Amino acid sequence: MTRYALTSDPSVSVEVVSASLACCTLELQAALNSGALIQVSEVGSGPSVIVIAGTVTDALVPSVLELIHSFPDTKVMSFGACATSGGPYWDSPPVSKGIDQFVQVAAYVAGCPPRPDAFIQAIQELSANRAR
Amino acid sequence: MPKSSTWEKVEPADWRSTIEELRDRGFIFFDFLTGVDQENVDGNNACEVVAHLATKDLSDSHFISTQVSGELPSITDLIPAAQWYERECTEMFGIKFIGGSTKPLLRHENLGRPPLRKSTVLAARVLTPWPGGAEPEIKEDGSKVGNASRRRQRPPGVPENWLKQ
Amino acid sequence: MKHSFIALIEDKCTSCMLCVRECPAWCIHLDSHTVDVTEEGARRPKKVNVLDSFEIDYSLCMYCGVCIDVCPFDALAWDEHRALVTNNREDMLLGIEELGPSGSS
Numbered sequence: 001m002t003r004y005a006l007t008s009d010p011s012v013s014v015e016v017v018s019a020s021l022a023c024c025t026l027e028l029q030a031a032l033n034s035g036a037l038i039q040v041s042e043v044g045s046g047p048s049v050i051v052i053a054g055t056v057t058d059a060l061v062p063s064v065l066e067l068i069h070s071f072p073d074t075k076v077m078s079f080g081a082c083a084t085s086g087g088p089y090w091d092s093p094p095v096s097k098g099i100d101q102f103v104q105v106a107a108y109v110a111g112c113p114p115r116p117d118a119f120i121q122a123i124q125e126l127s128a129n130r131a132r
Numbered sequence: 133m134p135k136s137s138t139w140e141k142v143e144p145a146d147w148r149s150t151i152e153e154l155r156d157r158g159f160i161f162f163d164f165l166t167g168v169d170q171e172n173v174d175g176n177n178a179c180e181v182v183a184h185l186a187t188k189d190l191s192d193s194h195f196i197s198t199q200v201s202g203e204l205p206s207i208t209d210l211i212p213a214a215q216w217y218e219r220e221c222t223e224m225f226g227i228k229f230i231g232g233s234t235k236p237l238l239r240h241e242n243l244g245r246p247p248l249r250k251s252t253v254l255a256a257r258v259l260t261p262w263p264g265g266a267e268p269e270i271k272e273d274g275s276k277v278g279n280a281s282r283r284r285q286r287p288p289g290v291p292e293n294w295l296k297q
Numbered sequence: 298m299k300h301s302f303i304a305l306i307e308d309k310c311t312s313c314m315l316c317v318r319e320c321p322a323w324c325i326h327l328d329s330h331t332v333d334v335t336e337e338g339a340r341r342p343k344k345v346n347v348l349d350s351f352e353i354d355y356s357l358c359m360y361c362g363v364c365i366d367v368c369p370f371d372a373l374a375w376d377e378h379r380a381l382v383t384n385n386r387e388d389m390l391l392g393i394e395e396l397g398p399s400g401s402s
Contacts, residue, residue, distance in 0.1 A: 081322075084386060085356040088322050091256040091289075093244070098356075100386060110381035110389050112359035115301060118380035125382055264318035268329040268346045285318070 001071065003044050004037040006120070012127045013044040017071055019064055021054025024080035024113040028053045031116035046127045048074040049106075051119075055082035055089055056096040068103055075106035075126055079119065084108050134186055134193035144198050144205075151183060151196060152210050159185035159194050165207075165217035167225035169250050170199060177201045179225050179249075183214075206232030224248040258294050262287040301378030303358065303365060304398040305351055309372035312346035316364035316373060324357035325364060326350070353396060355381050355389040374398060 005013035018028055028051055031037065050068055068076060078099055081087030086097040099105060106129075107122045142150050163184035170178040181204055186193035198204065206229035208215045218229040219237040226246035228234075245252040265284050266272045274284065286292065312329035328349040333342035365373045377399040383389055 081357060081359055084389070085354075087357060088359045090322070090357060091254045091260070093254070093256075098386065105386075106384060108356065108383050108386055108389060110355040110358065110383075115378060115380070117378065118382065121380040122382045129384075260323070263320070263323055263326045264314060266317070266327060267314060268312050268331045271328065272326065287318075287323070 001048060003040050003042075003046075004032060004123075005040045005044065005046075006124070007036055007038050010038070010040070012124060013040060013046040014123045014127060015044075015046070015048040015074075016051060016123075017048070017067070017074070018051040018053055019067055021052070021056060021060070022082060024053035024082065024111075027111075027113040027116050028079060028119055031119035034116050034120075036117070036120050046123075047129075049077050049123065049126060050074045051077045051079050052083040052099050053079040053113075055087065056099055057094045058096050059094065061096060061102060064099070065102060076103050077107045077109065077122055077126070078105045079109045079122075080114055081110065081112040084110070087112060133190075135191050137193045137195060139195045139197070141197050141199075144200050147181075147196075147198050148205050148207060148210065151185070151207050154185050154194050154196070155210060158187050159192075160188055161186040161190065161193075162211045162213045163193070165214050165221060167221050167227060167248065168197075169225065169248065171250055174199065177226075179227055181221065181227065183207075200227060202226065203228045203230055205230050208232050253291060253294055254289060257287065257289050258291075262290070300360065300362065300375050302376040302381075302399075303353060303360070303362070303396075304374055304376035305353075305393060305396040306372050306374060306398060307348065307351070307393055309370045310348050310351065311370055311372075312348050313369065315367050315369065319363050319367045321361060321363065322357045322359050324354040326352040326354070348393075351393050351396065352390050355391060356386050 001015040001017050003013055003015045048071060050071060056064055078084045083099050086095045089095040090097055107126055109118050109122050111118055163186055165183040168180040168182060170180050178199055178201060180197050180199045182195060182197040184193060184195050204227060206218055215233055216237060218232045219235060221227050222229060223236055223239045224246055225248055261272050263272055264287055270276055312327060314327060317325045317327050329346050330349060331344045332347055334345045335342040365375060381389060
């Protein structure tokens with residue numbers, strides 16, 4: 001896992017692991033490399049987040065679950081329409097209609113794909129929730 | 133893009149000889165081979181198979197198409213690069229290429245109907261209420277509010293009475 | 298022009314249902330009814346559609362913009378970016394209030 005802090009407010013940081021499954025990955029990577037986030041090496045107090053970025057198919061569900069369970073005490077972010085509901089592929093038989101069928105999702109991010117700043121906003125909200 | 137392109141439609145019996153001749157004439161760049169479902173046009177499980185070959189410098193290209201009901205001779209002995217395209221065509225359109233490889237490419241074998249045929253219905257679309265079925269006075273679930281009696285439209289990909297088959 | 302959010306300009310909507318039907322993701326839901334309106338001097342009342350509810354399910358929306366292109370009354374428009382981050386999926390179903398263009402009260 002890599003910890004990222006907001007360049008504008010380094011007290012807000014999250015550890016990020018991503019399931020980079022499809023096109024949403026590109027926007028996630030754009031966010032991580034955008035300059036709005038900096039990689040930090042010190043152990044921070046912000047939450048750990050697993051970002052499911054892209055279409056999940058039923059065949060892939062065991063692998064996604066294994067990834068999530070191998071990082072206990074992490075929050076799951078459903079990044080983009082496919083992870084949230086199946087997105088444009090909702091009617092396709094192999095596609096899972098939303099990862100919240102099998103995991104608890106802490107943050108849903110709308111978009112197809114979401115813009116990088118949507119990811120920034122999502123981690124700000126996840127950090128804020130933690131603080132409460 | 134090629135500077136010029138020719139389209140040619142042939143009978144299935146001439147499929148191999150036409151492609152072999154094109155290849156020997158210098159159309160050595162094999163671009164793709166794919167299918168076009170013609171079931172709604174010509175019935176009888178009809179499917180058009182289209183191949184695209186070009187010259188090495190891409191200045192000229194040739195589209196060859198033929199229409200089949202389910203089988204076509206393979207061209208992989210003439211153009212080995214066609215193998216993956218034929219296998220994809222088999223699992224997406226259900227066309228058998230005689231003399232070609234029957235190894236699946238992307239899908240599990242026997243998983244169900246070929247996905248790219250129009251006759252393969254997505255059950256989710258049939259069973260999910262279509263928001264477009266609503267009208268002023270008619271709700272999405274079909275219940276009427278007022279006196280409206282217009283016939284409900286169907287969304288794309290949902291055949292009539294599919295569930296009653 | 299920012300293609301970041303699809304907004305509804307409520308007064309322009311006539312409930313014609315075109316956006317609902319053309320949406321490839323089936324993510325627009327529209328409810329309406331008709332009323333009779335008698336205009337002065339008219340021999341008989343005319344039927345007018347009244348929009349009851351308009352919702353876009355942003356958990357499905359793929360931001361293709363076909364709804365915007367197809368609306369004959371320009372009641373849908375691209376709008377400034379609004380990151381939509383929620384902690385449950387139902388909150389992504391936005392109604393007329395939440396779909397108002399930015400800059401509107």
